[in-house]
Amino acid sequence: MDSRDTILKKLKANKPEFIALPKINPAVFDENIDKVKEFIRKTEVAGGKVFEVTDNKEVLSKTQEAFPETKVNFSNLDDSGFFNTIDSESFKNPHELNDLDVLVLESTLGVAENGAVWLTDNDIPVRVIPFITKHLVLVLPKENIVPYMHQAYSAINPMDLDYGIFISGPSKTADIEQSLVIGAQGAMSLTVFLK
Amino acid sequence: MSHSKLAGIFNKDEKKVDWHDKALWFVRHKRDLSVHQVKGWEELRNLGHGIKAHTLSHLDVYLEQFEANALKNGVQVHWAANGDEHNQIVHSILKADNAKKVVKSKSMLTEECHLNPFLEANDIEVIDTDLGERIVQLAKEKPSHIVLPAIHKNKLEVDELFQEHLGTEPCDGDPQYLTGEARKHLREKFIHADAAITGVNFAIAENGGFVVCTNEGNADMGAHLAPIHIACMGVEKIIPKQEHLGVFLRLLARSATGQPITTYSSHFRKPGKGVKMHIVIVDNGRSKQLSRPDFRASLHCIRCGACMNTCPIYRRSGGHSYDATIPGPIGSILSPGKDLTKYSTLPFASTLCGSCSDVCPVKIDIHTQLYKWRQIIGKETPQPFIKKKSMAAMGKIFSKPSLYGKVGAVARWALRTLPKSLINAWPNIWGKTRDLPVGPKKSFDQWYKERENNKKTDQK
Amino acid sequence: MKVGLFIPCYINQLYPQVGKATLELLEKLKVEVVYPSGQTCCGQPMANSGFENESEGACINFVNNFKDFDYIVTPSGSCAYHVKKHYNIIQQTDDVIKVRKNVYELCDFILNVLKIKNLGASFPYKVGVHKSCHGLRGLRLGSSSELVIEPYSYIEELLKEVEGIELMPLDRSDECCGFGGTFAVTEDVVSAKMGKDKIQDHLRNGVEVITATDVSCLMHLEGLITRNKQPLQVRHIAEILNSTI
Ligand code: SF4
Numbered sequence: 001m002d003s004r005d006t007i008l009k010k011l012k013a014n015k016p017e018f019i020a021l022p023k024i025n026p027a028v029f030d031e032n033i034d035k036v037k038e039f040i041r042k043t044e045v046a047g048g049k050v051f052e053v054t055d056n057k058e059v060l061s062k063t064q065e066a067f068p069e070t071k072v073n074f075s076n077l078d079d080s081g082f083f084n085t086i087d088s089e090s091f092k093n094p095h096e097l098n099d100l101d102v103l104v105l106e107s108t109l110g111v112a113e114n115g116a117v118w119l120t121d122n123d124i125p126v127r128v129i130p131f132i133t134k135h136l137v138l139v140l141p142k143e144n145i146v147p148y149m150h151q152a153y154s155a156i157n158p159m160d161l162d163y164g165i166f167i168s169g170p171s172k173t174a175d176i177e178q179s180l181v182i183g184a185q186g187a188m189s190l191t192v193f194l195k
Numbered sequence: 196m197s198h199s200k201l202a203g204i205f206n207k208d209e210k211k212v213d214w215h216d217k218a219l220w221f222v223r224h225k226r227d228l229s230v231h232q233v234k235g236w237e238e239l240r241n242l243g244h245g246i247k248a249h250t251l252s253h254l255d256v257y258l259e260q261f262e263a264n265a266l267k268n269g270v271q272v273h274w275a276a277n278g279d280e281h282n283q284i285v286h287s288i289l290k291a292d293n294a295k296k297v298v299k300s301k302s303m304l305t306e307e308c309h310l311n312p313f314l315e316a317n318d319i320e321v322i323d324t325d326l327g328e329r330i331v332q333l334a335k336e337k338p339s340h341i342v343l344p345a346i347h348k349n350k351l352e353v354d355e356l357f358q359e360h361l362g363t364e365p366c367d368g369d370p371q372y373l374t375g376e377a378r379k380h381l382r383e384k385f386i387h388a389d390a391a392i393t394g395v396n397f398a399i400a401e402n403g404g405f406v407v408c409t410n411e412g413n414a415d416m417g418a419h420l421a422p423i424h425i426a427c428m429g430v431e432k433i434i435p436k437q438e439h440l441g442v443f444l445r446l447l448a449r450s451a452t453g454q455p456i457t458t459y460s461s462h463f464r465k466p467g468k469g470v471k472m473h474i475v476i477v478d479n480g481r482s483k484q485l486s487r488p489d490f491r492a493s494l495h496c497i498r499c500g501a502c503m504n505t506c507p508i509y510r511r512s513g514g515h516s517y518d519a520t521i522p523g524p525i526g527s528i529l530s531p532g533k534d535l536t537k538y539s540t541l542p543f544a545s546t547l548c549g550s551c552s553d554v555c556p557v558k559i560d561i562h563t564q565l566y567k568w569r570q571i572i573g574k575e576t577p578q579p580f581i582k583k584k585s586m587a588a589m590g591k592i593f594s595k596p597s598l599y600g601k602v603g604a605v606a607r608w609a610l611r612t613l614p615k616s617l618i619n620a621w622p623n624i625w626g627k628t629r630d631l632p633v634g635p636k637k638s639f640d641q642w643y644k645e646r647e648n649n650k651k652t653d654q655k
Numbered sequence: 656m657k658v659g660l661f662i663p664c665y666i667n668q669l670y671p672q673v674g675k676a677t678l679e680l681l682e683k684l685k686v687e688v689v690y691p692s693g694q695t696c697c698g699q700p701m702a703n704s705g706f707e708n709e710s711e712g713a714c715i716n717f718v719n720n721f722k723d724f725d726y727i728v729t730p731s732g733s734c735a736y737h738v739k740k741h742y743n744i745i746q747q748t749d750d751v752i753k754v755r756k757n758v759y760e761l762c763d764f765i766l767n768v769l770k771i772k773n774l775g776a777s778f779p780y781k782v783g784v785h786k787s788c789h790g791l792r793g794l795r796l797g798s799s800s801e802l803v804i805e806p807y808s809y810i811e812e813l814l815k816e817v818e819g820i821e822l823m824p825l826d827r828s829d830e831c832c833g834f835g836g837t838f839a840v841t842e843d844v845v846s847a848k849m850g851k852d853k854i855q856d857h858l859r860n861g862v863e864v865i866t867a868t869d870v871s872c873l874m875h876l877e878g879l880i881t882r883n884k885q886p887l888q889v890r891h892i893a894e895i896l897n898s899t900i
Contacts, residue, residue: 202844227800237803505801508845508849511849546833547789549789550788550830550831573704573705578705582704586701586704589700590701590710592695593698594695594711596692596694599696625839628882631878638667638668639667
């Protein structure tokens with residue numbers, strides 16, 4: 001018998017009698033929070049910046065203002081031609097994206113309780129890009145902010161997901177004497193534009 | 196070596212103990228602040244416990260479901276009965292594509308299986324990419340904490356290590372500079388890696404996907420750049436449905452560091468373009484632990500590390516004093532299941548204060564399990580003759596009131612009459628650091644009897 | 656109401672004044688208290704050392720001594736907890752079940768059975784409460800700091816009524832003192848360090864007297880205090896509640 005069958009057989013023999021699966025009732029956790037306010041608060045605590053804007057045009061102009069000197073920029077928003085210094089050709093070899101300075105992506109889901117922003121393969125040209133970029137800029141419609149993780153997962157179809165990620169704040173570590181340092185292996189800064 | 200001996204060594208440097216204690220207590224404090232903001236926190240813990248208990252009672256079914264879905268997603272699934280087999284499997288995957296350079300993100304399972312030395316012996320470079328793990332790896336040590344692997348090292352030690360291995364400038368332990376240098380060093384490694392290994396925080400039966408949580412982004416950097424992604428998981432990492440992540444992701448980071456969620460929570464399901472994805476499912480003693488009714492709940496653990504941060508012993512003895520892959524309270528209930536004799540002192544490295552059980556996000560009854568391991572160790576492992584005899588003697592004395600009275604009187608007399616120097620110098624470990632109480636003239640017993648007699652005389 | 660008084664072995668032998676205070680206090684509250692003469696120890700020292708089976712004699716002796724009382728009251732959270740939680744190793748006769756159900760730690764009994772808060776005590780000192788772990792997380796005499804529940808503390812509720820007392824908050828409200836039974840000896844280094852740190856917390860916060868529901872914790876702390884000549888005293892909570900200075 002190979003290991004697969006041995007393991008499964010042992011688990012079957014050793015498991016306890018069936019225990020029912022508890023139901024999650026999200027109402028128990030509901031505090032009627034102001035979703036936008038809470039989202040902003042939590043993103044800031046996680047080391048990110050949040051700005052409220054009216055449209056994507058403002059996103060790009062504000063981004064340029066914030067990062068005036070950068071050489072390599074890419075935005076996934078419509079009409080980003082003037083902003084982009086590279087095109088989708090560059091994504092064929094992601095290893096060469098190491099000098100990407102600013103990346104702008106659009107998200108469809110955010111979570112108030114922890115400032116997490118959801119991205120899937122649909123929102124990202126290549127998977128490594130939100131990590132390899134120096135600065136990450138995310139755009140999120142306010143009405144797409146849900147209060148808790150429970151509602152977030154109700155909005156995600158598990159069968160229709162190839163890869164997805166919640167990002168809350170910039171990459172960070174406290175592994176040297178517990179001092180918090182922003183910018184470990186992933187993006188060194190995170191800016192969220194709420195529109 | 197026993198836990199107490201290793202703890203003794205750690206305690207030679209009291210300043211370091213104080214630092215370690217305070218640093219971890221601060222993490223516990225941040226956890227408190229964070230969880231007190233969550234309405235229904237205790238209900239969330241109940242759910243975490245309940246979902247895990249249910250899953251264990253249906254584990255084989257969920258694993259098969261997970262496997263079938265993962266295969267459908269284009270992921271290869273492997274099964275390993277033990278650490279050796281796990282290492283062989285990982286090696287054979289690497290060998291098939293002639294992969295020589297591997298980047299690894301945090302995975303306690305690969306630590307448990309001793310994967311690194313195995314691969315290194317086969318001429319494969321393995322780089323731990325979590326900063327704390329990299330520090331420990333450069334120092335040729337083991338993680339001393341499951342979430343904060345280098346918590347036992349101070350910044351000057353890191354400074355020196357980096358100068359030696361990464362060629363950094365002396366910087367008086369500046370964390371900002373050192374982290375920046377590590378970033379550069381690891382970027383190189385990510386870009387040139389032939390394969391990435393990650394752990395798994397949660398594997399979802401219903402869709403064959405799995406979730407990896409990091410703060411640094413190292414798991415994703417590795418997994419998306421390298422052409423091979425191997426994810427290694429213990430059988431107990433499975434959860435039935437994606438919606439259950441809503442419970443566990445809310446519990447995990449808050450319990451671990453006080454963050455409401457880790458910076459990155461990556462949901463892997465189908466391989467990216469040009470990437471081969473493998474999952475290795477490992478037993479290595481877990482099915483055995485599942486067979487023990489008193490101890491199976493230890494498999495609920497989501498590796499948040501909160502029980503370590505809260506443990507007053509762990510904080511003052513250091514992770515290495517447990518001499519096990521998983522230290523601290525949870526380690527002390529897992530390790531005896533693997534080697535009862537080797538780890539026989541761990542369940543005694545506790546005052547049974549119960550803080551671990553109250554802090555645990557999935558409500559493992561850790562201190563009760565420690566007590567139960569003690570009973571098994573008392574019966575099944577060789578015990579010092581003196582301990583055995585004295586326990587039996589105590590048992591006798593306490594079951595016979597008449598004997599008990601006599602023994603007590605002698606002890607009290609000794610405490611009262613003998614000089615302090617003599618009492619404290621007895622083969623009496625208590626007296627090394629503490630005085631004994633002054634023995635009173637009368638026991639409560641005697642006082643009470645006299646009082647009753649006096650009452651009777653009064654009445655006459 | 657007939658109450659059996661259980662005085663743990665180390666109180667009986669080493670801290671008889673705590674037993675006296677407990678008895679006097681209960682008598683003051685007009686409780687009919689009997690101290691059964693055949694009692695010894697609840698069996699905890701053996702059980703916590705991994706020799707539960709050697710403690711069976713002690714358990715049976717305990718039940719025999721106390722089976723005829725409505726309540727069993729003891730000035731030790733740890734012993735009450737042991738009887739409640741670990742007396743599952745002997746046969747669960749009606750007597751055993753009754754004893755396990757009716758055993759109470761002193762403060763718990765006064766507050767929740769007698770339903771009395773003000774005991775007419777006075778104790779003009781700055782007091783730090785050491786929340787002994789078995790009472791706190793075993794008997795739930797208060798809310799432990801880990802849990803997200805309404806905070807409460809039976810001990811403090813009673814102490815707040817004591818005249819002249821000033822309760823001093825600690826930096827770490829319920830960290831273990833490091834006694835832990837045989838732990839104090841098998842892990843003496845860590846045990847002593849825990850005690851030392853606990854004492855520092857009390858000193859830092861201006862405490863003059865440390866109190867607790869368990870003498871075992873206090874014996875450990877007092878041993879360190881005396882050895883290191885620190886300006887602190889220890890008093891069992893029964894002594895404070897029975898005090899009229
Ligand atoms: S036992 Fe509980 S507290 Fe400890 S690491 Fe596991 S989940 Fe966290």
